[in-house]
Amino acid sequence: MTEHLVVVGGDAAGMSAASQARRRRGPAELRITAFERGGHTSYSACGIPYWVGGEVAAATELIARTPEQHRARGIDLHLHTEVTELDPVARRVRSRDLATGAERWTDYDQLVLATGAEPVRPPWARGEVPGVHAVHTLPDGAALLDRLGALPGTARAVVVGGGYIGVELAEALLRRGHPVTLVHRTPEPMPGLDPELGRLIRRGMTEAGIEVVPGAEARELLRGADGRVRAVRSTAGEHPADLVVLGLGVRPRTALARAAGLPLGEHGGLLTDDRMRVLGADGEPVPGLWAGGDCVTVHHRVSGRPAYVPLGTHANKHGLVIGSNLGGEPAAFPGVVGTAITRFRHLEIARTGLNEREATAAGLDWTSATIESTVHAGYYPDAERMTVKLLAERGGGRLLGLQIVGGTGSAKRIDVAAVALAAGLTVGELVFQDLAYAPPFSPVWDPVLVAARKVAGRMGVGGTGVGGTGAGGTDEGRRP
Structure with missing residues (x-):
């Protein structure tokens, strides 16, 4: 018997889930229907400011998959169609064609809620x-x-x-x-x-x-x-x-779920388990119901608390996990560490993990160091400045967070800290990570390692000896 998958929302999470499920199950085994209230699918909302600023020439460059491409893969996609009601008991949704006003009910075996967010x-x-x-x-x-x-x-x-x-x-x-x-x-x-x-x-x-x-x-x-x-x-x-x-900013678009009686988290997002199954009021998965993207609350791997982090990177991963599970391949989403990056002109900006306020709210006893360095060897031409701030937990020295503001070539270093956070490294362990070095790319002590060494040396963890490396900086600490 052919199973029916219905997807509500045609952007990153929804269409990633539909596409991944389709890769694993053909039309004879899985019928897929998708509803999208707008006129586009699978596009980069993160690229819109660069389109507005003229760096991206046209909106079409921001579209990863067109509606026609999704339909060619056997997905019955309905644009300009809003889902107005969800009945999780009867497993059906009511939709309205925004052009004609026509309404209909659609039954489902599996439903993916990927309704996204709305601007505040x-x-x-x-x-x-x-x-x-x-x-x-x-x-x-x-x-x-x-x-x-x-x-x-x-x-x-x-x-x-x-x-x-x-x-x-x-x-x-x-x-x-x-x-x-x-x-x-x-x-x-x-x-x-x-x-x-x-x-x-x-x-x-x-x-x-x-x-x-x-x-x-x-x-x-x-x-x-x-x-x-x-x-x-x-x-x-x-x-x-x-x-x-x-x-x-934005908030989760969860009015449909709320009206259906589904519980929401403290940030207003849907609650899911690590397989991205929607949880009911009893804390158990609701049969046949999945959710991902900007409409869900996620687990923060550093604080251990629920978080709302609406980013396209997470939405695509949620869709991958959902689609894999629907396709018969078990998958789980482990949570986030809070990594983000942007820029203002040539000033690069990045963060991962927790900042001071978040670490204190999580009840953690933390300390920090802020250092100044250059993006590559100081003697190499055009050595732009960068500032790095690192937070670590007192006692064992667990890395809690990193922030970077600096010139060209500084911000993507945040990925080193993001991986270290996911791995649960201490600052002492971070100091001795084998990072690439050559004068055009980094000082011999990478600024991330300088910050880690400064904190580790002060706490006496990791066998680093002294904390200083000649880089300037300030130390700060808070005890909640």
């Missing part, structure tokens, strides 16, 4: 307001580009929110020649980093010509006589604007 909109920016943009989908990016095309080059832009999207969109607007103001609530931009590294980012943005307004909460949108935006009022005053871009 404060009360003053809800609804359709001319000149206010939340950039989350390809149509959002197209709408922002259309608006920019109708504005003079001197039009003023206010970006609200200083996280990854806010910083990336501020750079994109700056690249297009617009005066930019960045308004954010936290003391420094990039709140996923500790403040001393955030200050480096603020300095880089200010030097590039962006007006950064830290510690300010946007409260009101001021409009002109034509109804279009003319300013944003925050707790720090009024900020003139011809265009407002929201970069306040």
Whole structure:
């Protein structure tokens, strides 16, 4: 008998799950139906700021798999179709064609919820307001580009929110020649980093010509006589604007699951086990129900706590795990360590593991070191500066987190720490990792190892002898 798999959501997690299941089970064994409320599938939302900034020429370059490619593989894909109701007991979903309004019920044997996330909109920016943009989908990016095309080059832009999207969109607007103001609530931009590294980012943005307004909460949108935006009022005053871009992050899109009575985690995401099966109120998997991507809560491998980390990397892995299990090959998702990377112009920014606030919230007794170094040997031409901050647990010296801000060639070092975190290495063990060295690529002591050696030496773990290597730095510690 042919089994029916229904997928709700046609982007990374959903179509990865469908494609992986199809690789292992042909149409005679597994029928696959997918519903997508938008008009695109399998595209890189992370690339939208670079499209807006002109570094990526067209939206088509961000699309990994077109609807036609999915259909050619035997997936019955319905675009512009929203799933409005889920009945997990009867194993069926109700969908509505957004063009015609026609509704229908579809039965399933297995269902994948990959409904993604939705951008956070404060009360003053809800609804359709001319000149206010939340950039989350390809149509959002197209709408922002259309608006920019109708504005003079001197039009003023206010970006609200200083996280990854806010910083990336501020750079994109700056690249297009617009005066930019960045308004954010936290003391420094990039709140996923500790403040001393955030200050480096603020300095880089200010030097590039962006007006950064830290510690300010946007409260009101001021409009002109034509109804279009003319300013944003925050707790720090009024900020003139011809265009407002929201970069306040996203939240899980889980209204469908909530209405079906499925429990949600503290971050609003669906709860799953490591096979990505949705858990019910009793903590047991709901028969035939799977979920992945930005609509789920994940396990943080360092803190041991639930976390919400909406990234395309995780969504694709969730889809791989779900599709493998549906295809008869057991697979599990082990969780995340919180790795992320971005840049502002030539300033690279990365983090993994826990920052100070997160380590304290997890009840960990930690210490840290911050060091300054260069991306390659100091005597080699164009040796750009970089700052590395490392957190470790007191006592045994378990690595807890790493943050990097620096010049070209600095940020991808974060992957060394991400692997070390996943492996549970101590800072003493990290010091002696056999990393590649040549003067064009690194100092003889890589900056990550310098930071590890500084902490290990102070704690007397790992047999490292002394902590210093000649690099400057500061030591900090907190006991919760």
